[in-house]
Amino acid sequence: MTSESYQVFLSRRIVTESKIFDGGVLVKDGVIEQLLTREEVNNLVIENDGKIEVIDGGNSALIAGVVDSHVHVNEPGRTAWEGFRTATSAAAAGGITTIVDMPLNSIPPTTTLMNLKIKASAAVGNVFVDIGFWGGVIVGNQNSLRDLVKAGVVGFKCFLCPSGVEEFPNVEPQDLEHAFAELEGTGTVLAFHAEIEEDNITLRNNIKKKDPEEYTTYLETRPPSMELNAIKLINNFVQKTDVRVHIVHVSSANVVPMLEEARRGRLSAGNKSWRGGVTAETCHHYLTLSSDQIPRGCSEYKCAPPIRDSDNKERLWKYLLEDKLDMVVSDHSPCTPELKCSNNLEAWGGISSVQFGLSLFWTNASARGLDLRSISKYLSSNTALLCGLEDKKGAIKPGLDADLVFFDPDSTFTVTSEIIRHKNKLTPYLGKELQGVVKQTYLRGQLIYDGSDVLEEPRGNLLLNKFVPT
Numbered sequence: 166m167t168s169e170s171y172q173v174f175l176s177r178r179i180v181t182e183s184k185i186f187d188g189g190v191l192v193k194d195g196v197i198e199q200l201l202t203r204e205e206v207n208n209l210v211i212e213n214d215g216k217i218e219v220i221d222g223g224n225s226a227l228i229a230g231v232v233d234s235h236v237h238v239n240e241p242g243r244t245a246w247e248g249f250r251t252a253t254s255a256a257a258a259g260g261i262t263t264i265v266d267m268p269l270n271s272i273p274p275t276t277t278l279m280n281l282k283i284k285a286s287a288a289v290g291n292v293f294v295d296i297g298f299w300g301g302v303i304v305g306n307q308n309s310l311r312d313l314v315k316a317g318v319v320g321f322k323c324f325l326c327p328s329g330v331e332e333f334p335n336v337e338p339q340d341l342e343h344a345f346a347e348l349e350g351t352g353t354v355l356a357f358h359a360e361i362e363e364d365n366i367t368l369r370n371n372i373k374k375k376d377p378e379e380y381t382t383y384l385e386t387r388p389p390s391m392e393l394n395a396i397k398l399i400n401n402f403v404q405k406t407d408v409r410v411h412i413v414h415v416s417s418a419n420v421v422p423m424l425e426e427a428r429r430g431r432l433s434a435g436n437k438s439w440r441g442g443v444t445a446e447t448c449h450h451y452l453t454l455s456s457d458q459i460p461r462g463c464s465e466y467k468c469a470p471p472i473r474d475s476d477n478k479e480r481l482w483k484y485l486l487e488d489k490l491d492m493v494v495s496d497h498s499p500c501t502p503e504l505k506c507s508n509n510l511e512a513w514g515g516i517s518s519v520q521f522g523l524s525l526f527w528t529n530a531s532a533r534g535l536d537l538r539s540i541s542k543y544l545s546s547n548t549a550l551l552c553g554l555e556d557k558k559g560a561i562k563p564g565l566d567a568d569l570v571f572f573d574p575d576s577t578f579t580v581t582s583e584i585i586r587h588k589n590k591l592t593p594y595l596g597k598e599l600q601g602v603v604k605q606t607y608l609r610g611q612l613i614y615d616g617s618d619v620l621e622e623p624r625g626n627l628l629l630n631k632f633v634p635t
C-alpha cells in the first residue's frame with residue numbers, strides 16, 4: 166500500500182442506505198475503496214504504521230454528502246440574487262457535496278449548448294462543491310436538446326405555467342410532443358413544474374377583495390387543482406413515451422395517487438428504468454412548514470406551488486415513508502430583499518434554504534422516529550439516481566467519490582443571519598432551532614468545511630461530459 170493517497174474515515178456510526186455500523190471508510194485518491202469494521206481498521210492502521218491518514222469523527226455519524234438536485238444559482242445574469250461561490254459555500258457548510266443547478270433565473274437560461282457553455286464558464290473555478298446542470302425545455306428549443314444531452318446535462322426542466330421570468334417561457338402540449346420526440350432513447354429525464362393555471366374569473370374577483378399581505382390570499386390563487394391538472398396532462402404523455410419523467414416540488418399530496426397510477430402503467434408495460442421512469446420530489450419547506458403558521462406580510466415563505474395546510478403536510482410525510490415520493494430537495498430559489506415585499510401576491514416566489522436542508526430534514530425525520538439511513542436514501546442516493554450520478558455520488562459505497570460528512574445528529578443549532586452563507590439572508594427559518602450539526606464536509610476526500618469555515622480555494626468540479634469554455 167503506497168502511503169500518501171490513502172485515508173481512513175472513522176466513525177461509530179457509518180451510515181449507508183441499508184445499515185449503520187462502527188468502523189471505517191478506506192479512501193484512495195478521493196474514491197471510496199472499502200468499508201471496514203473497527204477491527205479491520207485497527208489491523209490496517211497497525212500494518213501501515215503512520216502511512217494512512219486517519220480522520221476520526223469521534224461521536225459524529227459519517228454520512229454520504231447530500232446531493233441537492235434542485236438549486237437555483239442564478240449566475241450569470243441575476244447574480245444579485247445568488248451566485249456560484251455563495252450558493253456552493255452554503256452547500257458545503259450544510260453537508261451538501263453536489264448541487265444540481267436549475268436552468269432558469271440565470272441569464273441566459275440553460276436552453277442551448279452555447280448558453281450552457283456561458284454558464285459553465287461562470288461556474289468553473291467558483292464552486293466549492295461539485296455541480297451538475299439541468300437543461301431547459303422552452304418553446305422552440307427542441308433542436309438544442311440532444312446537444313445538451315451530449316454535453317452532460319442531468320436532464321431537462323420545463324414549466325406548464327408561467328415561470329416568473331420572461332426568458333423561460335412555459336410549454337404547451339405541442340411543444341411537449343416535440344421535446345419527447347427528441348428525448349426518446351437518450352436515457353435522459355424531463356422534469357416538470359407541474360401546475361397549470363386556471364382561468365377562474367370568480368376566483369380572481371374574490372382575490373381582489375382580500376388582503377394581499379395574508380399568505381392565505383396567495384394560497385387561494387394556486388389551488389391543488391392546478392397541480393392535478395398538470396399531472397393529468399403529463400400522464401397522457403407518460404403512456405405514449407418511455408422518456409423518464411420527474412415531477413419537481415410536489416406540494417399537493419392529492420397528486421401522489423395519480424403518479425402511482427402512471428408508474429404502475431409504465432412498470433406493467435415492462436419499463437426497466439428506476440421507478441418505471443416516473444419519479445417525484447417534495448421539498449423541505451412542504452415537510453416542515455404549514456400555511457396556518459405563516460405570519461402576515463412575510464413573503465420569505467412564498468413559493469410555487471404554495472405551502473399548504475398541516476393535513477397536507479402529514480400526507481406528504483406518509484407518502485414519502487411509503488416510497489410514493491422519492492426524494493427531498495431544497496428548491497433553493499433566492500432573490501434580493503426588495504423583491505420579497507410584504508404583498509404576497511406581488512413578491513417573488515422562492516424560498517432560500519440550501520444550507521439548511523439536511524438539518525431541516527433531520528429535525529423532522531428524527532422527531533418522527535426515522536434513523537440516519539433516511540437521510541442517505543431521500544437526500545443523497547435517490548437524488549443521485551434521478552440525475553444519473555449514482556456511479557459517482559450519493560452513497561458510502563466502494564467506487565464512489567469520497568464525498569463524506571461528519572454529522573452530529575444529537576446536537577442543535579439556531580439559524581441566525583451570521584451563519585447564513587447564501588448571498589441574501591432572507592429565509593423562513595431565521596431564528597428556528599434545528600436538529601443535527603454538520604461538523605466537517607469532505608469532497609473527494611478533501612476537507613472543504615471544517616465546522617466554522619469553508620476552505621478558501623473552491624475545489625468543486627463541473628459534472629459535465631465536456632466543457633468547452635467560450
Ligand SMILES: [Zn+2]
Binds near residue numbers: 235237267496498
Ligand atoms: Zn425551482
